[in-house]
Amino acid sequence: MTAPLFDRLREQLSPGEAGQEGQPDAATPVVCRGVQHGVLVFALTPDRLLPVARRLRDEFGFDLFLDVTAVDWPGQALRFEVVHHFYSTTDKVRVRLKMRVAEQDPTVDSLTALYGAAGYMERECHDMYGIVFRGNPDLRPILLYEGFVGHPLRKDYPKQKEQPLVPYLPPQGALVR
């Protein structure tokens, strides 16, 4: 039932063959990875994010911005994979966009101009992974606090490292009897 819209998306956004595995590059900036778990997946280069998201919203009716998050692949050349999810409340289907950015310059465009809801989620992603969203006017910490060093969901953040705001007391035993 969702196939016609998915076929249209596939033809319009990524004219190539569906289910490709290769990374997008300058020649083929948008690669369709096919339908995974009921979600149509596109991999694209970061510079294509804004035009593709704008087309999704204006031409295909993806009016709800669900989430933006990231995946850390330590050791790979393009270390971070930024993942966007969109939902169409009329067709009730989801689309996922993935793009890879390097550790030295983890920057993608902000979608706050298209979706107001993107603001908070980009702040969270910036907290947790250190992705910089170019164009987001307010990237202050949202879940973390001022003064927190590092990005806790990166794989190289020590699992049990604490950064307390209140100095700890020496350990005390139970005082009852």
Next chain:
Amino acid sequence: MYGKRLPIVDTGAVVGAGQPGQREKPATFEYLTTRKDELVGWARKFSLFPYPFVTACCAMEFMAVSASQYDTDRFGAALPRFSPRQADLLMVVGTVTQKQAPILLKVYEQMCEPKWVMAFGVCASTGGFYQNYASLPGIDRIIPVDIYVPGCPPRPEMVIDGITRLQEKIANGRHPIINERF
């Protein structure tokens, strides 16, 4: 003092019963002897005003133990005060994050003496299974704790047991408002 009795001295004197012009004297509560610490502790232990610092899922268990089924009112710890300035028992119910630690410390400092702290649930006691960047590993890292009630969440019976043990501690404790002028 929990389980003990105040020594009530019964004079038992019935003077001139039935005689004209004489009155019967009541036989009990003419006077009693106790220690001052014990008296003040006895008063304090049954008038705990809890401040629920409720942050996480243990709140459901706190509601259960406060509601009529288990009813902490029976033990004199019923009326939650939603201002720390009016409370003397700080119940920290749930996980406290590093970001929340300054708030908890401020609430604790706003409470007037005497004050007691109960760590309700394993997260407040030790951090529980959270050992990461976000959680405080037990509220005793920042404020002194009088009683720990572990459990995820604790059963209402455990909470009631904790309250009665805290009352026992209060009753047996020193109460330094007692000085040579009283």
